[in-house]
Amino acid sequence: MSQAITAMNRRAYFFVGLFLILAVLMALAGIAFGSSWVSFDRIVTVIMGAGEKTERLIVLQLRMPRVVIAILAGGAMAVAGYLLQKVTRNNLASPGVLGVIDGAALGVVVFLALLSDESNSLVTSIAWQPVAAMLGAIIAIAAVFVLSGRQASSAIRLLLFGIAVAAVAKAAVMILMLVGPIYRTTQAARWIAGAVNEVNWGEIQVTALGLAPVLLLTLLVARRLPPTDLDEVSARSIGLNLPVFRVAIFALAAALTALAVSFVGGVGFIGLMAPHMARMIVGRPVIPGLIVSFLLGAIMLVGADFIVRVMFAPVEVPAGTVTAVIGTPYFLYLLMRKDRTNG
Amino acid sequence: MTRLPRGLLYCGLLVLLCIVGYASLTLGYKLYTPADIWGLLTGASGEAQIVLMQYRVPRVVIAPLVGAALGIAGVVVQTLSRNRIASPDTLGLNAGASFAVVVASVGFGVSSMLGLSAAAALGALLTALLVFAIAAGSGGLSPIRIVLIGVTIAGLFSALVEVVLTVRETMLDQLLFWLAGAVVDRPLSLVSTGGPVIIVGILIAFLLAPSLDILQTDDQTAKGLGVPIALVRVGAFASIALLTGASVAMAGPVGFVGLVVPHAARAMVGLKHVHQFIAAALFGATYLTSADVVARFVIYPLEAPVGAITAVVGGCVLVVLLRRRAA
Numbered sequence: 001m002s003q004a005i006t007a008m009n010r011r012a013y014f015f016v017g018l019f020l021i022l023a024v025l026m027a028l029a030g031i032a033f034g035s036s037w038v039s040f041d042r043i044v045t046v047i048m049g050a051g052e053k054t055e056r057l058i059v060l061q062l063r064m065p066r067v068v069i070a071i072l073a074g075g076a077m078a079v080a081g082y083l084l085q086k087v088t089r090n091n092l093a094s095p096g097v098l099g100v101i102d103g104a105a106l107g108v109v110v111f112l113a114l115l116s117d118e119s120n121s122l123v124t125s126i127a128w129q130p131v132a133a134m135l136g137a138i139i140a141i142a143a144v145f146v147l148s149g150r151q152a153s154s155a156i157r158l159l160l161f162g163i164a165v166a167a168v169a170k171a172a173v174m175i176l177m178l179v180g181p182i183y184r185t186t187q188a189a190r191w192i193a194g195a196v197n198e199v200n201w202g203e204i205q206v207t208a209l210g211l212a213p214v215l216l217l218t219l220l221v222a223r224r225l226p227p228t229d230l231d232e233v234s235a236r237s238i239g240l241n242l243p244v245f246r247v248a249i250f251a252l253a254a255a256l257t258a259l260a261v262s263f264v265g266g267v268g269f270i271g272l273m274a275p276h277m278a279r280m281i282v283g284r285p286v287i288p289g290l291i292v293s294f295l296l297g298a299i300m301l302v303g304a305d306f307i308v309r310v311m312f313a314p315v316e317v318p319a320g321t322v323t324a325v326i327g328t329p330y331f332l333y334l335l336m337r338k339d340r341t342n343g
Numbered sequence: 344m345t346r347l348p349r350g351l352l353y354c355g356l357l358v359l360l361c362i363v364g365y366a367s368l369t370l371g372y373k374l375y376t377p378a379d380i381w382g383l384l385t386g387a388s389g390e391a392q393i394v395l396m397q398y399r400v401p402r403v404v405i406a407p408l409v410g411a412a413l414g415i416a417g418v419v420v421q422t423l424s425r426n427r428i429a430s431p432d433t434l435g436l437n438a439g440a441s442f443a444v445v446v447a448s449v450g451f452g453v454s455s456m457l458g459l460s461a462a463a464a465l466g467a468l469l470t471a472l473l474v475f476a477i478a479a480g481s482g483g484l485s486p487i488r489i490v491l492i493g494v495t496i497a498g499l500f501s502a503l504v505e506v507v508l509t510v511r512e513t514m515l516d517q518l519l520f521w522l523a524g525a526v527v528d529r530p531l532s533l534v535s536t537g538g539p540v541i542i543v544g545i546l547i548a549f550l551l552a553p554s555l556d557i558l559q560t561d562d563q564t565a566k567g568l569g570v571p572i573a574l575v576r577v578g579a580f581a582s583i584a585l586l587t588g589a590s591v592a593m594a595g596p597v598g599f600v601g602l603v604v605p606h607a608a609r610a611m612v613g614l615k616h617v618h619q620f621i622a623a624a625l626f627g628a629t630y631l632t633s634a635d636v637v638a639r640f641v642i643y644p645l646e647a648p649v650g651a652i653t654a655v656v657g658g659c660v661l662v663v664l665l666r667r668r669a670a
Contacts, residue, residue, distance in 0.1 A: 147662050156487050157665065160428070163494050164661040167598065171654035175647045268498065317509045324502035331495050335488055336481040 012288035078297025081271030094272035099165035107136020133262035269327020356625035407628030414627025417601030426486035430602035434493035437596035438500035439470025464588025524597035524650020544585035552616035599657020
């Protein structure tokens with residue numbers, strides 16, 4: 001038995017290594033490609049602190065920020081999805097459908113609307129924006145669960161409550177955007193679809209500083225997530241206070257999503273697909289599952305951004321559209337496949 | 344629950360519609376007096392009348408038309424799918440129609456209203472077929488699953504619309520507001536092409552009403568009673584597509600009207616489709632016109648898109664329906 005578990009873990013960590021390499025390659029490709037090609041060795045030179053001026057500008061100011069934010073945001077959303085799917089025992093759960101993304105968007109828009117002065121500049125530090133997003137996300141997910149009440153145990157019904165909450169939040173965002181300054185409105189359409197361009201290092205720093213403790217906390221909590229799916233009874237029998245534990249997980253998932261969304265916008269379906277694949281690849285073990293989710297999410301978003309840049313250049317199409325185009329059929333497939341077993 | 348006599352109910356709704364229509368003419372950024380309105384009717388041509396004719400009259404005509412169309416489309420969709428939370432938007436028809444409009448105008452340079460209406464109707468029809476085909480292909484999905492599929496497909500279409508609009512950024516400004524669903528700044532000429540399409544859709548719906556009554560039971564029973572099920576379905580699809588398509592072409596994807604209105608109509612007049620249609624048309628018209636008035640004041644002095652108002656209401660109604668386990 002214990003040998004079997006070790007073998008499983010060894011296999012799982014093999015995949016962790018594999019996807020780590022893939023993620024690094026994807027990131028390098030993301031930096032290398034664009035309107036002008038920068039070869040790998042010169043990227044390394046620039047990162048080491050040398051290289052000529054234009055290349056430094058391209059790599060450090062234009063390409064790297066979007067790759068780094070894509071890694072952080074994609075990874076965070078994937079981890080959030082993993083947690084949500086695990087704790088709701090619901091393969092269809094993801095930050096997008098549970099209203100978390102739209103809630104976070106509402107938080108950000110409210111924040112911008114309330115705290116901008118006459119000349120459209122923020123009166124407080126931009127570092128508060130993720131906090132606002134987090135607040136919105138938590139309120140949204142709380143609303144979904146409070147409203148659904150006992151129906152929350154039905155995977156599919158829960159999603160519909162999420163859709164309803166998301167619709168209301170989206171409408172509120174729409175209204176607030178019209179109130180806001182014009183530059184925000186023109187940015188808004190893309191921001192809602194999710195785009196990783198036009199991020200700067202300051203925003204990345206805020207995101208990274210926020211993500212680090214939350215991810216660490218997730219790993220700590222995840223150690224208590226047993227490899228099997230838990231129902232109420234068996235959870236209690238191993239001494240886990242499920243309601244409290246659940247709330248903690250939801251809060252973590254909401255925080256992760258909010259941090260991801262607050263500068264990148266609502267990139268759909270990564271939180272659904274990445275955890276799925278991770279579980280298919282590594283199976284039950286939780287910690288490797290989380291790490292592979294993160295890596296897959298990062299690869300997906302960097303990849304989506306990459307596709308967008310290559311296909312539509314020089315226009316910047318939101319990366320979220322690519323994930324939506326890929327994610328929709330996948331979600332439909334899941335919906336139809338599961339029809340026989342629950343609903 | 345005892346219901347009002349239908350005649351009285353319809354008269355009441357009609358009066359309400361007139362009141363709201365009058366409010367829609369007078370209220371707004373600038374208030375107009377009854378005398379101004381009277382001048383409009385008697386053909387005076389002051390400054391007030393010109394503004395009224397240009398800005399207020401079109402929306403007082405378009406809002407009720409679209410509301411009625413979406414209301415009736417909602418009733419047909421809900422009967423056809425035997426699903427109380429189905430509606431043109433939860434099945435993705437609005438989004439499909441929007442995508443078709445954007446593609447037609449950006450990709451094929453269609454700018455005539457008739458062309459755009461046709462594109463919208465086609466988009467709605469194809470989306471309806473797609474959603475129902477997926478449902479049928481996987482052995483008849485539960486109502487909730489169909490709605491999930493519809494919402495997901497709607498998400499896909501919105502993403503595609505997004506792509507088209509970002510690639511053609513010049514279109515974005517004009518279309519962003521339209522995409523939220525709005526009846527403001529629409530020329531009255533829209534009505535001359537959208538109106539007939541809606542009327543045809545409504546006529547088809549009324550023709551199908553007796554068959555739809557029977558279709559509420561189940562396919563077996565309906566077949567036994569001599570209802571040509573396939574034909575009725577085709578007709579119903581056509582009606583839904585025409586109604587939704589024309590509405591989207593005129594006002595953009597105004598959300599959740601087709602979800603809310605049929606429930607109100609059923610609560611008022613029961614299950615007979617002829618009466619459901621009349622009630623849905625009257626109530627839908629009143630509902631959207633009032634939402635349009637409200638939209639002018641939510642973020643006064645700016646205007647909110649009416650679609651945002653209906654989405655807030657619709658989202659709340661959906662929650663209530665789900666909690667009551669209407670589906």
